[in-house]
Amino acid sequence: QQAEGLVHSSFRRLSGREKKxxxxxxxxxxxxxxxxxxxxxLRPPSSAPLFMLDLYHAMSADGEDEGNEIIVNGPGMGxxxxxxxxxxxxxxxxxxxxxxxxxLGTVVSEADTVMSFVNLVEQExxxxxxxxxxxxxxxxxxxxxxxxxxxxxEFRIYKTLTMGQRANRTLHISxxxxxxxxxxxxxxxxxxxxxxxxxxxxGWLAFDVTSASNHWLLHxxxxxxxxxxxxxxxxxxxxxxxIGLVGRRGPRSKQPFMVTFFRESQVPCRPPR
Amino acid sequence: xVKPHPRKKKPKYDLPVPNSRCDRSPANNGxxxxxxxxxxxxxxxxxxxxxxxxxxxxxxxxxDGECFYPLGSCMNATNHALIQQVVHLLKPNEVPKxxxxxxxxxxxxxxxxxxxxxxxxxxxxxxxxxxxxx
Numbered sequence: 001q002q003a004e005g006l007v008h009s010s011f012r013r014l015s016g017r018e019k020k021x022x023x024x025x026x027x028x029x030x031x032x033x034x035x036x037x038x039x040x041x042l043r044p045p046s047s048a049p050l051f052m053l054d055l056y057h058a059m060s061a062d063g064e065d066e067g068n069e070i071i072v073n074g075p076g077m078g079x080x081x082x083x084x085x086x087x088x089x090x091x092x093x094x095x096x097x098x099x100x101x102x103x104l105g106t107v108v109s110e111a112d113t114v115m116s117f118v119n120l121v122e123q124e125x126x127x128x129x130x131x132x133x134x135x136x137x138x139x140x141x142x143x144x145x146x147x148x149x150x151x152x153x154e155f156r157i158y159k160t161l162t163m164g165q166r167a168n169r170t171l172h173i174s175x176x177x178x179x180x181x182x183x184x185x186x187x188x189x190x191x192x193x194x195x196x197x198x199x200x201x202x203g204w205l206a207f208d209v210t211s212a213s214n215h216w217l218l219h220x221x222x223x224x225x226x227x228x229x230x231x232x233x234x235x236x237x238x239x240x241x242x243i244g245l246v247g248r249r250g251p252r253s254k255q256p257f258m259v260t261f262f263r264e265s266q267v268p269c270r271p272p273r
Numbered sequence: 274x275v276k277p278h279p280r281k282k283k284p285k286y287d288l289p290v291p292n293s294r295c296d297r298s299p300a301n302n303g304x305x306x307x308x309x310x311x312x313x314x315x316x317x318x319x320x321x322x323x324x325x326x327x328x329x330x331x332x333x334x335x336x337d338g339e340c341f342y343p344l345g346s347c348m349n350a351t352n353h354a355l356i357q358q359v360v361h362l363l364k365p366n367e368v369p370k371x372x373x374x375x376x377x378x379x380x381x382x383x384x385x386x387x388x389x390x391x392x393x394x395x396x397x398x399x400x401x402x403x404x405x406x407x
Contacts, residue, residue: 023345026319030383036388038389038390039389048392053326053327056326056394059396094359113395114394115394116392118390118391143389145393243369
Protein backbone atom coordinates (compact mmCIF):
# COMPACT_ATOMS: atom_id res chain seq x y z
CA GLN A 1 0.00 0.00 0.00
CA GLN A 2 2.88 2.28 0.88
CA ALA A 3 4.53 1.60 -2.46
CA GLU A 4 1.25 2.21 -4.25
CA GLY A 5 0.87 5.45 -2.40
CA LEU A 6 4.33 6.52 -3.48
CA VAL A 7 3.61 5.73 -7.11
CA HIS A 8 0.31 7.56 -7.13
CA SER A 9 1.74 10.51 -5.26
CA SER A 10 3.42 11.51 -8.52
CA PHE A 11 0.03 11.80 -10.27
CA ARG A 12 -1.10 15.14 -8.99
CA ARG A 13 -2.49 18.27 -10.48
CA LEU A 14 0.15 20.74 -11.54
CA SER A 15 0.16 24.12 -9.91
CA GLY A 16 -0.29 27.21 -12.06
CA ARG A 17 3.41 27.98 -11.93
CA GLU A 18 4.38 24.42 -12.82
CA LYS A 19 1.91 24.51 -15.71
CA LYS A 20 3.48 27.69 -17.03
CA UNK A 21 6.97 26.21 -16.68
CA UNK A 22 5.93 23.09 -18.54
CA UNK A 23 4.33 25.13 -21.32
CA UNK A 24 7.49 27.21 -21.55
CA UNK A 25 9.50 24.00 -21.79
CA UNK A 26 7.38 22.65 -24.65
CA UNK A 27 7.58 25.98 -26.48
CA UNK A 28 11.33 25.94 -26.00
CA UNK A 29 11.50 22.44 -27.50
CA UNK A 30 9.60 23.81 -30.49
CA UNK A 31 12.20 26.56 -30.75
CA UNK A 32 9.78 29.34 -29.85
CA UNK A 33 10.45 32.19 -27.43
CA UNK A 34 6.76 32.40 -26.60
CA UNK A 35 3.32 31.40 -27.70
CA UNK A 36 2.62 32.69 -31.24
CA UNK A 37 -0.42 34.92 -31.66
CA UNK A 38 -1.58 34.57 -35.28
CA UNK A 39 -3.94 37.26 -36.49
CA UNK A 40 -7.51 36.11 -36.90
CA UNK A 41 -9.36 35.16 -39.02
CA LEU A 42 -7.57 31.96 -39.92
CA ARG A 43 -10.66 30.25 -41.31
CA PRO A 44 -11.16 29.00 -43.90
CA PRO A 45 -7.55 27.91 -44.35
CA SER A 46 -5.85 29.36 -47.37
CA SER A 47 -3.66 27.53 -49.86
CA ALA A 48 -0.45 27.61 -47.79
CA PRO A 49 -1.86 25.89 -44.67
CA LEU A 50 -3.56 23.30 -46.87
CA PHE A 51 -0.31 22.58 -48.66
CA MET A 52 1.57 22.40 -45.37
CA LEU A 53 -1.01 19.99 -43.94
CA ASP A 54 -0.50 17.72 -46.94
CA LEU A 55 3.23 17.92 -46.43
CA TYR A 56 2.83 17.18 -42.72
CA HIS A 57 0.75 14.07 -43.44
CA ALA A 58 3.27 12.91 -46.05
CA MET A 59 6.14 13.38 -43.61
CA SER A 60 4.24 11.68 -40.80
CA ALA A 61 3.56 8.68 -43.01
CA ASP A 62 7.24 8.58 -43.86
CA GLY A 63 8.12 8.69 -40.16
CA GLU A 64 6.01 5.63 -39.49
CA ASP A 65 7.83 3.79 -42.24
CA GLU A 66 11.17 4.31 -40.56
CA GLY A 67 14.45 4.21 -42.34
CA ASN A 68 12.99 5.02 -45.72
CA GLU A 69 13.56 8.39 -47.29
CA ILE A 70 10.74 9.99 -49.17
CA ILE A 71 11.96 9.66 -52.71
CA VAL A 72 9.25 10.24 -55.23
CA ASN A 73 11.35 11.83 -57.91
CA GLY A 74 10.28 9.25 -60.36
CA PRO A 75 9.93 9.56 -64.12
CA GLY A 76 8.11 12.65 -65.21
CA MET A 77 8.36 14.23 -61.81
CA GLY A 78 11.13 16.77 -61.65
CA UNK A 79 12.61 18.01 -58.44
CA UNK A 80 10.37 21.01 -58.41
CA UNK A 81 7.53 19.97 -60.62
CA UNK A 82 7.08 21.46 -64.04
CA UNK A 83 4.74 20.65 -66.84
CA UNK A 84 4.70 16.96 -65.97
CA UNK A 85 3.93 17.84 -62.37
CA UNK A 86 1.09 20.07 -63.46
CA UNK A 87 -0.36 17.25 -65.50
CA UNK A 88 -0.04 14.82 -62.61
CA UNK A 89 -1.70 17.16 -60.15
CA UNK A 90 -4.65 17.84 -62.36
CA UNK A 91 -5.30 14.15 -62.93
CA UNK A 92 -4.45 12.80 -59.53
CA UNK A 93 -7.12 11.48 -57.20
CA UNK A 94 -6.44 13.61 -54.17
CA UNK A 95 -7.85 13.65 -50.64
CA UNK A 96 -10.35 16.35 -49.62
CA UNK A 97 -7.77 18.88 -48.55
CA UNK A 98 -5.34 18.18 -51.27
CA UNK A 99 -5.52 20.45 -54.18
CA UNK A 100 -1.75 20.36 -54.05
CA UNK A 101 0.93 17.79 -54.41
CA UNK A 102 3.75 18.43 -51.98
CA UNK A 103 7.19 18.33 -53.55
CA LEU A 104 8.16 15.03 -52.01
CA GLY A 105 11.74 13.99 -52.33
CA THR A 106 15.02 14.15 -50.55
CA VAL A 107 14.59 17.90 -50.04
CA VAL A 108 11.56 17.23 -47.88
CA SER A 109 12.87 14.25 -46.00
CA GLU A 110 16.08 16.08 -45.16
CA ALA A 111 14.38 19.32 -44.13
CA ASP A 112 14.33 20.25 -40.47
CA THR A 113 11.96 23.14 -40.98
CA VAL A 114 9.55 24.00 -43.77
CA MET A 115 7.97 27.45 -43.85
CA SER A 116 5.24 28.81 -46.05
CA PHE A 117 5.00 32.53 -46.69
CA VAL A 118 1.88 34.44 -47.52
CA ASN A 119 2.00 36.74 -50.52
CA LEU A 120 1.98 40.30 -49.19
CA VAL A 121 2.13 42.51 -52.25
CA GLU A 122 0.82 41.90 -55.74
CA GLN A 123 1.29 44.36 -58.57
CA GLU A 124 0.69 43.88 -62.21
CA UNK A 125 0.78 45.37 -65.63
CA UNK A 126 -2.35 44.03 -67.19
CA UNK A 127 -4.39 44.32 -70.36
CA UNK A 128 -5.07 48.03 -69.88
CA UNK A 129 -1.36 48.86 -70.01
CA UNK A 130 1.30 48.49 -72.69
CA UNK A 131 3.08 45.19 -73.17
CA UNK A 132 4.91 43.21 -71.95
CA UNK A 133 2.49 42.23 -69.19
CA UNK A 134 3.83 41.04 -65.87
CA UNK A 135 2.81 40.31 -62.32
CA UNK A 136 4.89 40.86 -59.19
CA UNK A 137 4.73 39.06 -55.86
CA UNK A 138 6.46 39.80 -52.60
CA UNK A 139 7.01 37.67 -49.50
CA UNK A 140 8.35 38.66 -46.11
CA UNK A 141 11.08 36.20 -45.24
CA UNK A 142 12.35 37.95 -42.12
CA UNK A 143 11.01 35.53 -39.50
CA UNK A 144 13.49 32.87 -40.65
CA UNK A 145 14.59 30.13 -38.28
CA UNK A 146 17.98 30.81 -36.72
CA UNK A 147 20.91 28.50 -37.36
CA UNK A 148 19.31 26.99 -40.44
CA UNK A 149 20.13 27.31 -44.11
CA UNK A 150 17.82 27.28 -47.09
CA UNK A 151 18.05 24.07 -49.09
CA UNK A 152 15.21 24.80 -51.49
CA UNK A 153 12.45 27.32 -52.08
CA GLU A 154 9.42 27.19 -54.32
CA PHE A 155 6.96 29.78 -55.55
CA ARG A 156 3.58 28.12 -56.09
CA ILE A 157 0.81 29.52 -58.22
CA TYR A 158 -2.43 27.92 -59.38
CA LYS A 159 -3.49 27.82 -63.00
CA THR A 160 -7.18 27.48 -63.79
CA LEU A 161 -8.78 26.76 -67.13
CA THR A 162 -9.89 29.81 -69.06
CA MET A 163 -12.22 30.22 -71.96
CA GLY A 164 -11.13 31.36 -75.36
CA GLN A 165 -7.76 29.64 -75.43
CA ARG A 166 -6.50 26.83 -77.55
CA ALA A 167 -5.93 23.92 -75.19
CA ASN A 168 -2.92 22.63 -77.08
CA ARG A 169 -1.18 26.01 -77.17
CA THR A 170 2.06 26.05 -75.18
CA LEU A 171 2.64 28.86 -72.70
CA HIS A 172 6.06 29.81 -71.41
CA ILE A 173 5.89 31.09 -67.84
CA SER A 174 9.06 32.60 -66.43
CA UNK A 175 9.85 33.89 -62.96
CA UNK A 176 12.53 36.52 -62.27
CA UNK A 177 14.06 37.93 -59.13
CA UNK A 178 13.83 41.74 -59.01
CA UNK A 179 17.37 42.74 -58.11
CA UNK A 180 17.28 46.50 -58.37
CA UNK A 181 14.56 49.04 -58.91
CA UNK A 182 15.23 52.41 -60.49
CA UNK A 183 12.78 55.22 -61.12
CA UNK A 184 11.30 55.49 -64.60
CA UNK A 185 13.31 52.47 -65.69
CA UNK A 186 12.74 48.78 -65.90
CA UNK A 187 14.22 46.97 -62.88
CA UNK A 188 17.18 44.62 -63.10
CA UNK A 189 15.87 41.07 -63.34
CA UNK A 190 17.53 37.70 -62.91
CA UNK A 191 15.86 34.61 -64.31
CA UNK A 192 15.01 32.07 -61.60
CA UNK A 193 12.96 29.44 -63.39
CA UNK A 194 10.89 28.90 -66.50
CA UNK A 195 8.22 26.37 -67.37
CA UNK A 196 6.33 25.51 -70.50
CA UNK A 197 2.78 24.35 -69.89
CA UNK A 198 -0.18 23.54 -72.13
CA UNK A 199 -2.90 26.20 -71.98
CA UNK A 200 -5.52 23.51 -71.44
CA UNK A 201 -4.09 22.26 -68.15
CA UNK A 202 -5.19 23.10 -64.63
CA GLY A 203 -3.22 22.71 -61.41
CA TRP A 204 -0.40 24.01 -59.29
CA LEU A 205 2.80 25.29 -60.83
CA ALA A 206 5.95 25.26 -58.73
CA PHE A 207 8.92 27.48 -59.60
CA ASP A 208 12.37 27.07 -58.11
CA VAL A 209 13.24 30.32 -56.32
CA THR A 210 16.04 28.94 -54.12
CA SER A 211 18.71 31.37 -55.27
CA ALA A 212 16.44 34.38 -54.60
CA SER A 213 15.54 33.21 -51.11
CA ASN A 214 19.22 32.65 -50.31
CA HIS A 215 19.91 36.16 -51.52
CA TRP A 216 17.09 37.58 -49.40
CA LEU A 217 18.31 35.62 -46.41
CA LEU A 218 21.75 37.22 -46.65
CA HIS A 219 20.47 40.68 -47.59
CA UNK A 220 16.89 41.14 -46.35
CA UNK A 221 16.76 44.69 -47.76
CA UNK A 222 17.34 43.36 -51.24
CA UNK A 223 14.01 41.53 -51.15
CA UNK A 224 12.11 43.31 -53.90
CA UNK A 225 10.04 40.30 -54.81
CA UNK A 226 9.65 38.24 -57.95
CA UNK A 227 8.17 39.05 -61.35
CA UNK A 228 6.26 36.64 -63.55
CA UNK A 229 5.93 36.84 -67.34
CA UNK A 230 3.78 34.74 -69.67
CA UNK A 231 4.59 34.35 -73.34
CA UNK A 232 3.30 32.30 -76.22
CA UNK A 233 5.54 30.32 -78.53
CA UNK A 234 5.42 33.31 -80.86
CA UNK A 235 6.90 35.54 -78.10
CA UNK A 236 3.59 37.29 -77.57
CA UNK A 237 3.14 38.61 -74.04
CA UNK A 238 0.00 37.52 -72.20
CA UNK A 239 -1.57 38.67 -68.96
CA UNK A 240 -1.24 36.22 -66.04
CA UNK A 241 -4.91 36.61 -65.23
CA UNK A 242 -5.93 35.98 -68.82
CA ILE A 243 -4.28 32.54 -68.91
CA GLY A 244 -5.90 31.66 -65.57
CA LEU A 245 -3.13 32.21 -63.04
CA VAL A 246 -4.83 32.85 -59.70
CA GLY A 247 -3.74 35.87 -57.67
CA ARG A 248 -4.59 37.36 -54.30
CA ARG A 249 -8.18 38.04 -55.30
CA GLY A 250 -8.83 34.42 -56.23
CA PRO A 251 -10.28 31.69 -54.01
CA ARG A 252 -8.34 31.31 -50.73
CA SER A 253 -7.45 27.70 -51.44
CA LYS A 254 -5.79 28.68 -54.72
CA GLN A 255 -3.85 31.79 -53.76
CA PRO A 256 -0.12 31.93 -54.55
CA PHE A 257 2.42 31.36 -51.81
CA MET A 258 6.04 30.53 -51.24
CA VAL A 259 7.44 27.53 -49.44
CA THR A 260 11.01 27.30 -48.16
CA PHE A 261 12.90 24.25 -46.91
CA PHE A 262 15.56 24.63 -44.23
CA ARG A 263 18.16 22.36 -42.77
CA GLU A 264 20.06 22.87 -39.55
CA SER A 265 23.49 24.19 -40.51
CA GLN A 266 25.25 22.34 -37.70
CA VAL A 267 24.69 19.55 -35.22
CA PRO A 268 21.75 20.70 -33.15
CA CYS A 269 22.81 21.64 -29.66
CA ARG A 270 20.12 22.43 -27.17
CA PRO A 271 20.94 25.43 -25.04
CA PRO A 272 20.97 24.87 -21.29
CA ARG A 273 17.67 25.71 -19.67
CA UNK B 274 40.30 9.23 -15.91
CA VAL B 275 41.85 12.12 -14.03
CA LYS B 276 44.09 11.49 -11.04
CA PRO B 277 43.02 13.57 -8.09
CA HIS B 278 45.47 16.21 -7.01
CA PRO B 279 47.34 14.85 -3.98
CA ARG B 280 47.14 18.12 -2.07
CA LYS B 281 43.58 18.74 -2.90
CA LYS B 282 41.29 18.34 0.03
CA LYS B 283 38.29 16.17 -0.19
CA PRO B 284 35.30 18.36 -0.92
CA LYS B 285 32.93 18.99 1.91
CA TYR B 286 30.02 17.76 -0.02
CA ASP B 287 29.60 14.23 -1.24
CA LEU B 288 27.59 12.72 -3.99
CA PRO B 289 24.20 11.90 -2.67
CA VAL B 290 23.26 8.27 -2.26
CA PRO B 291 19.90 7.71 -3.81
CA ASN B 292 17.14 5.91 -2.11
CA SER B 293 17.31 3.28 -4.78
CA ARG B 294 13.88 2.78 -6.23
CA CYS B 295 15.06 2.98 -9.80
CA ASP B 296 16.60 -0.45 -9.77
CA ARG B 297 15.67 -2.99 -12.35
CA SER B 298 15.18 -5.77 -9.87
CA PRO B 299 12.72 -5.23 -7.06
CA ALA B 300 14.68 -7.68 -4.92
CA ASN B 301 17.72 -5.43 -4.96
CA ASN B 302 17.38 -3.01 -2.06
CA GLY B 303 13.74 -3.97 -1.90
CA UNK B 304 12.81 -0.92 -3.95
CA UNK B 305 10.08 -0.32 -6.46
CA UNK B 306 11.34 -1.10 -9.96
CA UNK B 307 11.19 1.54 -12.61
CA UNK B 308 8.05 1.44 -14.68
CA UNK B 309 7.48 2.90 -18.06
CA UNK B 310 4.44 5.13 -18.45
CA UNK B 311 3.07 7.06 -21.34
CA UNK B 312 2.59 10.77 -21.09
CA UNK B 313 0.35 12.51 -23.58
CA UNK B 314 0.87 16.19 -24.27
CA UNK B 315 -2.41 17.52 -25.62
CA UNK B 316 -2.18 20.80 -27.50
CA UNK B 317 -5.89 21.42 -27.06
CA UNK B 318 -5.59 20.94 -23.29
CA UNK B 319 -2.86 23.54 -23.35
CA UNK B 320 -5.21 25.90 -25.17
CA UNK B 321 -2.94 26.02 -28.21
CA UNK B 322 -5.43 24.88 -30.84
CA UNK B 323 -5.56 28.34 -32.35
CA UNK B 324 -1.96 28.15 -33.51
CA UNK B 325 -1.00 24.45 -33.58
CA UNK B 326 -2.48 22.92 -36.73
CA UNK B 327 -1.17 19.39 -36.24
CA UNK B 328 -0.80 17.06 -34.44
CA UNK B 329 -3.45 17.24 -31.73
CA UNK B 330 -0.78 16.15 -29.29
CA UNK B 331 2.07 13.72 -28.88
CA UNK B 332 2.95 10.93 -26.53
CA UNK B 333 6.21 10.03 -24.92
CA UNK B 334 7.39 7.67 -22.27
CA UNK B 335 8.59 8.57 -18.84
CA UNK B 336 9.90 6.51 -15.98
CA ASP B 337 7.88 6.06 -12.88
CA GLY B 338 9.69 5.12 -9.73
CA GLU B 339 11.47 6.87 -6.96
CA CYS B 340 14.52 8.05 -8.84
CA PHE B 341 16.93 10.11 -6.85
CA TYR B 342 17.71 12.26 -9.85
CA PRO B 343 14.31 13.13 -11.17
CA LEU B 344 13.58 14.65 -14.50
CA GLY B 345 13.18 18.34 -14.10
CA SER B 346 13.03 21.44 -16.19
CA CYS B 347 16.82 21.55 -16.34
CA MET B 348 17.45 17.84 -16.86
CA ASN B 349 16.35 15.61 -19.67
CA ALA B 350 16.19 11.84 -19.61
CA THR B 351 19.69 11.42 -21.02
CA ASN B 352 21.29 13.69 -18.45
CA HIS B 353 19.39 11.93 -15.74
CA ALA B 354 20.67 8.55 -16.88
CA LEU B 355 24.22 9.84 -17.24
CA ILE B 356 24.32 11.16 -13.71
CA GLN B 357 22.94 7.99 -12.29
CA GLN B 358 25.47 5.99 -14.30
CA VAL B 359 28.36 8.08 -12.96
CA VAL B 360 27.18 7.66 -9.38
CA HIS B 361 26.75 3.94 -9.99
CA LEU B 362 30.38 3.68 -11.13
CA LEU B 363 31.51 5.47 -7.99
CA LYS B 364 29.28 3.54 -5.65
CA PRO B 365 28.26 0.36 -7.41
CA ASN B 366 26.89 -1.28 -4.31
CA GLU B 367 24.75 1.61 -3.28
CA VAL B 368 23.47 3.06 -6.51
CA PRO B 369 22.01 0.85 -9.22
CA LYS B 370 22.77 1.17 -12.88
CA UNK B 371 20.70 3.69 -14.72
CA UNK B 372 17.77 1.79 -16.00
CA UNK B 373 15.82 4.56 -17.62
CA UNK B 374 18.26 5.66 -20.29
CA UNK B 375 16.45 6.32 -23.55
CA UNK B 376 17.42 3.67 -26.02
CA UNK B 377 15.37 4.95 -28.91
CA UNK B 378 14.39 8.48 -29.75
CA UNK B 379 11.70 9.17 -32.29
CA UNK B 380 11.12 12.27 -34.36
CA UNK B 381 8.08 14.48 -34.07
CA UNK B 382 6.78 17.07 -36.49
CA UNK B 383 4.67 20.00 -35.42
CA UNK B 384 2.75 22.26 -37.79
CA UNK B 385 1.90 25.70 -36.48
CA UNK B 386 1.15 29.31 -37.34
CA UNK B 387 3.57 32.06 -36.39
CA UNK B 388 2.68 35.65 -35.50
CA UNK B 389 2.57 36.62 -39.20
CA UNK B 390 0.17 33.81 -40.18
CA UNK B 391 2.98 31.99 -41.96
CA UNK B 392 2.84 28.24 -41.45
CA UNK B 393 5.85 26.40 -40.06
CA UNK B 394 6.48 22.68 -40.14
CA UNK B 395 9.16 21.87 -37.63
CA UNK B 396 10.71 18.43 -37.52
CA UNK B 397 12.56 17.34 -34.37
CA UNK B 398 14.62 14.33 -35.26
CA UNK B 399 15.44 12.84 -31.87
CA UNK B 400 12.86 14.18 -29.55
CA UNK B 401 10.43 11.71 -28.08
CA UNK B 402 11.64 8.82 -25.95
CA UNK B 403 9.86 5.79 -27.30
CA UNK B 404 11.92 3.09 -25.67
CA UNK B 405 13.96 3.23 -22.53
CA UNK B 406 15.92 0.76 -20.50
CA UNK B 407 13.10 0.00 -18.11
